[in-house]
Amino acid sequence: MSDSSTTNFTNPSTFILLGIPGLEASHVWISIPFCTMYIIAILGNFTILFIVRRECSLHEPMYYFLCMLAVTDMVLSTSIVPKMLSIFWTKTREINFNACLTQMFFLHCSSAMESGIFIAMALDRYVAICHPLRHSTILTNPVVAKIGLAVLLRGAMLALPCPLLARQWPYCRTNIIPEPYCSHIAVVKLACADIRVSSYYGLFVLFCVLGLDGIFIALSYTQILRAIFKLPTKDARLKTFGTCGSHICAILAFYVPGLFISLANRFGQNMPLHFQVLISNLYRLMPPMLNPIIYGVRTKQIHNRLLRLFAQKGT
Incomplete structure (x- = not known):
């Protein structure tokens, strides 16, 4: 393993994932909350899908978008957690070069899709509150399907250049990635070439996902708040x-930490590496775990169906 990290090579057959550098002795203990968060994310999002599929009254645009979010969250967490746990539990740190690029694609595609779904959900809330009488005629099932397809294609188009760019660079210094998964910026930093194209493209994706999407959502909620304040009563x-x-x-659970992590990865040179990696991992795992909890607790229709489901099983 040590030879592979020091010998010159043009294209490594494998990368070495270090997990969380500096905290190797605590990997087993760190794996416990990570594994717990992953199980909660899978079970919670699967429950959302099960309830929406079972209850005909929930077959509406808002819940269709919520199902898209649940599937995206499961793909996002599954793309990184199994390999992460294998590093923590069995010290299996090697990952095939092509498998690394595949993981990179699904990681960034899922993140871009999640942002796109939040836009779709903001659009749904805008139409429902600002144009309630036209909601069913504007957001028909074919329109919702087209929005979902557009979100998928946009996520894939934004993510695909990341592994393509990473593949073309020569790697002649090291194949050690100081993270438990293959993110775009972590991989291309290992290249012994001018990676400004990859860096600029990463900033472009960041601008699209956290910038343009955030602006669109903010504009939607500005109109929503204006409509709400025009309502006659406080209730x-x-x-x-x-x-x-x-x-x-x-939205806040996704965008605020995402902006912090993205800026820290590029400009936080003085920040301890293990802290950066640990926070970055938590950011990847928190939204998939929190989303079903947030919607299950705060969405009355899903909350009631969930309680009814448990009551039926109790009897």
Whole structure:
């Protein structure tokens, strides 16, 4: 293993994932919360899919988008956690070069898709609150399907250049990645070439996902808030705003840490590496775990169906 990290090579057959550098002795203990978060994410998102599929009254655009978010969250967490746990538990740190690029694609595609789904959900809330009488005619099932396809294609198109760019660089210094998964910036930093194209493209994706998407969501909620404040009574305003509460919480859980991590990866040279990696991992795992909890607790329809499901099993 040591030879592979020091010998000159043009294209490594494998990369070495270090997990969380500096905290190797604590990997087993760190794996416990990570594994717990992954199990909660899988079970929670699967429960959302099960409830929406079973309840015909939930066959509406808002819940279709929620199902898309659940599937995306399961893909996102599954693309990184199994390999991460194998590093923590069995010290299996090698990952095939092509497998690394594949993981990179699904990681960044899922992240871009999640942002796109939040835009779709913001659009749904905008139409439902600002144009309630036209909601069913604007967001028909074919339109929702087209929005879902557009979100998928956009995520794939934004993510695909990442592994393609990473593949073309020569790697002649080391094949050791100081993370438990293959992110774009972590891989291309190992190249012994001018990687400004990859760096600029990473900033472009960051601008699209956290910048343009965030601006669109902010504009949508500006219009939503204007419509809410025009309602005649305080109870009506609170009830209408409550329908957006779960969406706002999920957005904040995704965008705020994402912006912090992205800036820290590029400009946080003085930040301890193990802290950067640990926080980055938590950011990847927190939204898939929190989203089903947020929507399950704050969305009355799903909350009631979930309680009814457990009551039926109890009897």
